[in-house]
Amino acid sequence: MDLIDTHCHLNDPAFSAALPEVIARAQAAGVGRFVVPAYDLASLERTAQLAEAYRGIVFPAYGLHPWYIDESFDPEQVRPYLRRADAVAVGEIGLDLSPECPPADLQVRALVSQLDMAAEFNLPVLLHCRKAYDSLYGILKPYQGRLSGVLHSYAGGAEGLARFVALGFYISFSGSVTRSNARKYHRTAAIVPLDRFLLETDAPSIATESMVASAVEPRHVLEVARKIADLRGLPLAEVGRLSTENTLRLFSRIPPA
Numbered sequence: 616m617d618l619i620d621t622h623c624h625l626n627d628p629a630f631s632a633a634l635p636e637v638i639a640r641a642q643a644a645g646v647g648r649f650v651v652p653a654y655d656l657a658s659l660e661r662t663a664q665l666a667e668a669y670r671g672i673v674f675p676a677y678g679l680h681p682w683y684i685d686e687s688f689d690p691e692q693v694r695p696y697l698r699r700a701d702a703v704a705v706g707e708i709g710l711d712l713s714p715e716c717p718p719a720d721l722q723v724r725a726l727v728s729q730l731d732m733a734a735e736f737n738l739p740v741l742l743h744c745r746k747a748y749d750s751l752y753g754i755l756k757p758y759q760g761r762l763s764g765v766l767h768s769y770a771g772g773a774e775g776l777a778r779f780v781a782l783g784f785y786i787s788f789s790g791s792v793t794r795s796n797a798r799k800y801h802r803t804a805a806i807v808p809l810d811r812f813l814l815e816t817d818a819p820s821i822a823t824e825s826m827v828a829s830a831v832e833p834r835h836v837l838e839v840a841r842k843i844a845d846l847r848g849l850p851l852a853e854v855g856r857l858s859t860e861n862t863l864r865l866f867s868r869i870p871p872a
């Protein structure tokens with residue numbers, strides 16, 4: 616199996632001490648490569664260093680997550696990182712209208728300026744979205760044809776899926792879909808076009824059926840793949856093959872194996 620965890624935070628301080636073991640365990644499970652998105656200002660440099668230490672294994676994305684946006688946001692903080700040859704995407708960026716999050720107008724401004732840079736650098740985007748799928752769709756629509764990307768750990772429901780697929784976006788499944796009572800995610804996985812799904816863990820943030828969030832590592836992408844295989848009635852190897860093919864199509868800077 617040649618799986619890619621398309622969204623994991625190996626740049627999270629929680630992983631720093633055990634990182635070589637975490638990567639070895641993932642490789643032993645057939646998960647050999649990782650897309651690692653930055654999220655706050657300090658993580659930009661950490662992510663670049665990680666990509667240098669694990670060249671060809673860790674593929675970095677650079678951007679600022681909506682949770683970490685304030686009045687001082689300046690796209691020029693991100694731009695130098697997008698010029699790096701190792702950048703495979705702009706992210707993690709997005710929109711989160713949960714009540715505890717920064718003001719929506721600040722988030723939208725930061726999102727739009729990072730989408731503009733993604734179009735400028737011809738890079739796909741890694742999108743976080745909570746309670747904001749209609750607004751996010753409205754923001755993405757004008758970029759149709761000049762921007763692609765993925766809705767990471769998609770929670771927008773099967774009904775909302777087609778419009779994002781029509782815009783050219785991919786849908787990524789995390790540990791959320793593995794939970795036995797997660798019917799909404801199961802319905803989404805049952806209808807997602809087979810050329811538009813990706814696999815991820817978002818480690819260490821999202822629990823799987825078998826693991827609490829803090830114990831989730833990239834190796835658990837195999838559990839996500841198994842669940843998708845189950846829900847689609849496909850062999851696990853076929854789900855692995857399709858997800859890697861989709862990943863390489865979206866992230867054109869990741870070399871084919």
Ligand SMILES: [Zn+2]
Pocket residue numbers: 622624652707817
């Ligand atoms: Zn994330």
